[in-house]
Amino acid sequence: MTVPAILAMYFLKPRRRERVVPSTLLWRPAAVNLSASRPWQRLEKQWLLWLQLAAAALLALGAAGPVAYLGRPSPSLIVLLDASASMQATDVAPSRFDRAKDEVLSLARGLDRGATLTLITFARQPQVVVQQAGDPGEVEPVLREIAPTPFGGNIVPALSLARSLAEGQGETRLVLVGDGGYAAEIPADVEFIPVGGQGGNVALAGMTLRPMGNGNAVQVAVVNHGGAPAAGRVGLEAGGELLAPQAWRLDPGETTYLLWPQVLAAPSYTARLSVDTGANTLFLDDVVWAVPEETREAKVLLVSPGNLFLERALELAPSLAVYRVSPAQYTSLLSGSYGYELTVIDGLVGPVPPGAVMLVNPPAGEVMPGLKVGEVFRPASLQAEATPLMQHVDLARVQVAVARELQVDSTWTADITAGGSVLAAHGLAGGRPVVVLGFDLALSDLPLRPAFPVLVHNLVSWLQPPDLGLPAAVAPGEEVAVAPLPQAEAVAVRQEAPQREPAGAGQVLAPPFPPAPWVAGNPGLYRVEQDLEGPAGGPETRVSRLVAVNGYDPQEADLAVRRPGETGERQATGAAPPRPRPRSWPLAAPLAAAVLALSLVEWGVASRGR
Known part of the structure; x- marks a missing residue:
């Protein structure tokens, strides 16, 4: 309305011509209205008019509250929030992670109309905790619930997840909030908001x-x-x-x-x-x-009429207590309480005992579901298959006079073959590990080869994992595979320190079997327990192993705040500076200054010649 009003005032303003007349004619009216038939000609050479129009336009624009962005604003945000162990540092109050959550909340409150925010926390693995929220009220309660982890920061899968989410949201800004120092390089289009002080550790x-x-x-x-x-x-x-x-x-x-x-x-x-x-x-x-x-001796029963090579090889295996009996004695043992965790049966077949079993040169026939033993044949050269049980086993010069072909289904894995025939295999039968060798060791030169003790060690280690197969110490976030003992009915993990969980509490890994891997969590002392089936009518027995989980990580312990990709305390040479966040700049004040300048120019033009 301001601009039309100024134009109307100029159209209606009377115009007068300047004349030089004798003073005697001053009394005569000299005013002659200009013709209004061509109104636009009145605007010619009207500098004051144009200055006033420009000032009015700037005032109207300033009243609208325009905002300029330093950097290109994006309609949506995908924020990567570092939840690794170093974010627990208290060099900024109350902690780095709490300060980072404040930064995320500020981003949420600064969203433009129609913009959304997606929040991904990451440490060992990324997790989407907020999906396309358009209201800060959706983000704030989630931020109150999340907490830092004891794990190291792995940003690579988090970036991959953010890229995949960005593909479905059109143009987005990727913002990383954390203390930096990640091993992987960060793309230039990812904005970095550093969090942290000069924390010592x-x-x-x-x-x-x-x-x-x-x-x-x-x-x-x-x-x-x-x-x-x-x-x-x-x-x-x-x-x-x-x-x-x-x-x-x-x-x-x-x-x-x-x-x-x-x-x-x-x-x-x-x-x-x-x-x-x-x-x-x-x-x-x-x-x-x-x-x-710790070493725990497992009781091994060797059922054999006499096989010195096999007995000596078993005795060389660590953590085994080997007992040898005749076939007749074996039958009587089965009728009572059977206390052996591994049974090695040489040259005969009969009732299969509980626990792990190794069958050496069994007679022809169906031994167990999925396994049949064929007739005798003369094998060609032996071939060690690429299985864990054949690691470091060289059979190139091993000779076998006669052997029996093993007919196994898809649940078994062939370990030794000869011309397409299976001579050795392993698998699970009824949930217990079983290994079968289809030839007589006495009719081969395998016991005389260096490969023999290596082969027996591999077979026994799979049949009877030593010391529960657990390391003494692991790091937070490390996956630990727990190998169950043959008679195990349940596998669980509970914390012993710094806070002791009562028996029956903790994390259950099995059943079902095989046990799920245990992911080590907060630093502490943990006990991995296996409940073993007891004798008929008897109580269960429990075997356990302590495992230490220690929180030290060199990368997380160094609290120097670094840009992504830097791993040392000094800044990498030639590294690109962090990308600034787009910030809004109100234009009302500059427009007001421009109006003031135009007003001064208008005053100068109007007073010219006076």
């Missing part, structure tokens, strides 16, 4: 046990990942008994090793860090656990 990098006399020598590694000197003490606990602490002092980047040379034997050992001077803002790696290597 002193960590227990690990504990080593070495048998010494009736106990163990214990060594603990201490690392200063901060930028300033630090000092403190490390206390050691062995089976509930506290030992005298040892002092340490470290400059930035230094490592020291504390040694307790003679500590009594204990089921587990715990070291705790205390920092007297210096910064320590990450507490996840202030405690470390260690478990001694």
